[in-house]
Every structure is written in C-alpha cells, then in structure tokens.
Amino acid sequence: MLSIIDKYILKRYLITFGVMILLFIPIGIMAHLAEQIGKMQANEAPLDEILVYFGNFTIYIGSLLFPIFLFLSIIFFTSKLASNTEIVAILSSGVSYNRFLRPYLIGASIIALMMFIMGMFIVPTASKGFNEFKFKYLKKGNQDRVTNNVFTQLNKTDFIYVSSFDPARQIGYNFTYERFNADNELDFKISAANIRWIEKDTIYRLTSYEKRRLVNDTALVDTKRRLDTLFTFDIGDLTPVSYVAETKNIFQLNRFIADQRQKGASNINTYVLVKYKRWALPISAFILTIIAVAVASVKRRGGMGVNLAFGIVVAFIFIFFDKVFGTLAEQAGFSPLLAVIIPNLLFGILAFVLLQKAKR
Structure with a gap:
C-alpha cells in the first residue's frame, strides 16, 4: 500500500513528465512546421493529410524522446526536492534510500508499460503514416527505397539480384534470376543488363537477355537482345522500403523477419535491430530513472542547473552510444542483440555506481 510520501513523489513524477511532454512536443511541431511548410505548399499537400501527418509526427517523435523527457523531468523535480531539503527530511525520518526509491520505480514501471504498448502497437502505425507523407511530399525521388545490391530469396529454390x-x-541493373533443383544444383540462370517493369502491359522487359540451362552436363545458352516476359515476383521485391520494419507491430514484425530470413535478405540486421530496440526501450526507463535520482537527490552548490547540465550530457552520451552501435549493426554486421544490450549495460553499471555513491 502506498504511503503519503509514495503518493507525493509518484504524483510529482508523473505530472512533471506529462508537463515536459506538453511543453516540448508543441515546440517541436511548430519548428518542424516552419521548416517544412514551404515543401508542403510546393508539393500541394492536402490540409487533411497535413493534420494527420502532424498527429503521427507527435506520436513518432514523442516515442523517440520519451526516455530523454523522462530523464530530465526526474532530475528537475528531484533537484527541487533536494534544494527544499525535503529529501533530507524524508531520510532523516528513518526511511532508507532503497525505500525512498520505491515511488520512482513504480513511476518507471507505469512509464515503461506505456512505452512498451506504444512501441509495440501504436508507434508502428504512426510511423507508417509519418514516413509515407514525408517521402510523398517532403522528400521527392523515392529516397525511401533500398536501391543498391538488392538480393532476395523468393522461395526455397528461386533467387533474384x-x-x-x-x-x-x-x-534494375545487372539483373540475375537463379533457380536450384531439389539437389541444390543450379537448374537455370537468367541474366540481363537491366530489367524494367512495364506497368501498362504488366510485364517485365529484359535487355541483353541470357538464359543458361544445364542438360546432361551440357550448358545450353539462349540469348536475345530484348525479351518481354512474366515473373512470379512483384516489383516491390526489388524495391524494399527502408523503414518497413518500423511500420509493423510486434507480431507482424516477427513474421516479417522470419520471412526475410528465409529469403536471405541482406539487410536483415536492420529489421532485427528495430525489434530488439522495442524490447529494450522500457528497460531504459528504469536505468535512466535510477541515474536521475542518484544524481539529483544530492543537494549541490550549483543547484538544479548543475544537475540539469549533467543530465543533458548523460542523455546525449546515451543517444550517441545507441546510434553508434545501431549503425554498426546495420552496416558492419555487428550483432543487433549486442548493439542493444551494450549501451543499456554500460548505463546500467553507471546507474549502480551512482546509486551506491548517493547512498553514502
């Protein structure tokens, strides 16, 4: 059962976090609108789509900044408690430091649950709307597409590149289509200088077409300057959307990753990283809460300003580590699981050290 002190701290925890979001999200919306309004007008974006876009923008950006807002809001109100000597009074009454942490951890649990539900189910829908509008009206030229070294396994036997x-x-340039038989031996290989989708005729056009087949260890080669044909794959298989993993809820994402693994997708780490980050985000709420309390609960000569400055530095370092390891996972073949674990592990150790120091 919550005591008066628990309710007091928990109330301040949640109210300060809510006020922080209500203060900074509108500022972010206005700044983004001022930056992009020219492009929206030039590309004739409809007003109803703009309104929906900013609704999605609020959810999308808010979810990214949740940990930072949480961290700074805890430092803010805990520093006020410390400067008003309220924490000293609480601890002097016989309440242990661990007991003092309880309402903070309850608050972190509430925020973590909210972040979990949003990250798994709500943010993916907002991300889809946000990115579709962005690449339709704000970034022309299909910049949302993965366009280099596209390799896809269509099924157990067919591969395209x-x-x-x-x-x-x-x-598509330097096109290759390979099919293997049940013995994992090459059945035939189609290659072409380029492949073009002719939408009005719903066909594919191959230039400098060549097909090689093996019959009784003899290679049979068929060549044509141009060939119009049909394939079972869709043009979307050659143009995967770069943000596709962000737009799927956790169940859709699991199925999508399994499908991409079966197809041998070259950028599978990007999708797996998105999945692990969703699971790690609620954990970061507890780590950042402990760090913030450990730093701000000690009354300092510089007051709240010193604590907020420290908080901003820690927040940027956390973002830096998260981005660095995320980039390594996406582009250098680093394990996505380790890319998520290492930043949280390092800051978890920092939280433990700062907590022990604060207790002393």
Whole structure:
C-alpha cells in the first residue's frame, strides 16, 4: 500500500513528465512546421493529410524522446526536492534510500508499460503514416527505397539480384534470376543488363537477355537482345522500403523477419535491430530513472542547473552510444542483440555506481 510520501513523489513524477511532454512536443511541431511548410505548399499537400501527418509526427517523435523527457523531468523535480531539503527530511525520518526509491520505480514501471504498448502497437502505425507523407511530399525521388545490391530469396529454390535499382524509372541493373533443383544444383540462370517493369502491359522487359540451362552436363545458352516476359515476383521485391520494419507491430514484425530470413535478405540486421530496440526501450526507463535520482537527490552548490547540465550530457552520451552501435549493426554486421544490450549495460553499471555513491 502506498504511503503519503509514495503518493507525493509518484504524483510529482508523473505530472512533471506529462508537463515536459506538453511543453516540448508543441515546440517541436511548430519548428518542424516552419521548416517544412514551404515543401508542403510546393508539393500541394492536402490540409487533411497535413493534420494527420502532424498527429503521427507527435506520436513518432514523442516515442523517440520519451526516455530523454523522462530523464530530465526526474532530475528537475528531484533537484527541487533536494534544494527544499525535503529529501533530507524524508531520510532523516528513518526511511532508507532503497525505500525512498520505491515511488520512482513504480513511476518507471507505469512509464515503461506505456512505452512498451506504444512501441509495440501504436508507434508502428504512426510511423507508417509519418514516413509515407514525408517521402510523398517532403522528400521527392523515392529516397525511401533500398536501391543498391538488392538480393532476395523468393522461395526455397528461386533467387533474384540487382546491383542497383531506379524506382522512378522502374529499372534494375545487372539483373540475375537463379533457380536450384531439389539437389541444390543450379537448374537455370537468367541474366540481363537491366530489367524494367512495364506497368501498362504488366510485364517485365529484359535487355541483353541470357538464359543458361544445364542438360546432361551440357550448358545450353539462349540469348536475345530484348525479351518481354512474366515473373512470379512483384516489383516491390526489388524495391524494399527502408523503414518497413518500423511500420509493423510486434507480431507482424516477427513474421516479417522470419520471412526475410528465409529469403536471405541482406539487410536483415536492420529489421532485427528495430525489434530488439522495442524490447529494450522500457528497460531504459528504469536505468535512466535510477541515474536521475542518484544524481539529483544530492543537494549541490550549483543547484538544479548543475544537475540539469549533467543530465543533458548523460542523455546525449546515451543517444550517441545507441546510434553508434545501431549503425554498426546495420552496416558492419555487428550483432543487433549486442548493439542493444551494450549501451543499456554500460548505463546500467553507471546507474549502480551512482546509486551506491548517493547512498553514502
């Protein structure tokens, strides 16, 4: 059962966090609107789509900044408690430091649960709307597409590859289509200088077409300058959207990752990283809460300003580590699981050290 002190601290915890969001999210919306309004007008974005976009923008950006808002809000109100000597009074009454932490951990549990539900189910829908509007009206030229070294396994036997793809012209270069038999031996290989999707005829056009088949250890080669044909794959298989993992809820994402693994997708780490980050986000709420309390509960000569400055530095370092390890996982083959664990582990150790120091 919560005591009066628990209710007092928990109330301050949640109210300060809510006020922090209500203060800074509108500022972010106005700054973004001022920056992008020219592009929206130039590309004739409808007003109803703009309104929906900023609703999605609020959820999308807010979810990214939740840990930072949480961290700074705890430092803010805990520093006020310390400067008013309220923490000294609480601890002097016989309340242990661990007991003093309880309402903070309860508050962190509430925020973590909210972050979990939003990250798994609400933010993906907002992310889809946010990114679709952005690449439709704010970033022209199909910049949302993965266009280099696209390799896809269509099923157990068929593989396709293009060295580069131009989504605007619907052309892929250095196209290869390989099919293997049940014995994992090459059945045939189709190659072409380029492959183009002809939408009005719903066909694919291959230039410098060549097909090689093995019959009784003899290679049969069929070549054509140009060939119009049909394939079972969709043009979308050659132009995967770069943000596709962000738009799927946790169940859809699990199925999508399993499907991409089966296809041998080259950028599978990007999708797996998104999944692990969703699970790690609620954990960061507890780590940042402990760090913030340990730093702000000690009354300092510089007061709240020193604590907030320290908090901002720690927040930027946390973001830096998160981005660095995330980039390593996406581009250097680093384990996505370790890319998520290492920043939280390092700051978990920092939280433990600062907590022990604060207790003393």
